[in-house]
Amino acid sequence: MAVVRVWRHHDTDHPGLIGDAFAARGYELEVELIDTHNPPTPLxxxxILLILGSSSSVYDPAAQQAWLANEMVVLG
Structure with missing residues (x-):
């Protein structure tokens, strides 16, 4: 089975309609919360990697410390 990994940045985020569309086509969804306590796992x-948005700007130093730097390490 093909796998779609979903990175979310807030507890309330979810893959929504695009997640439903992948699931309807037989994809397995793996949803990860990415923050200071939960770095992303290897890919x-x-x-397919689906990265959800955030209420923080990627230029915000707090966001960079909280999750962006960890994401960049995994993405290479």
Missing amino acids: AGVD
């Missing part, structure tokens, strides 16, 4: 075995 081995992941076919």
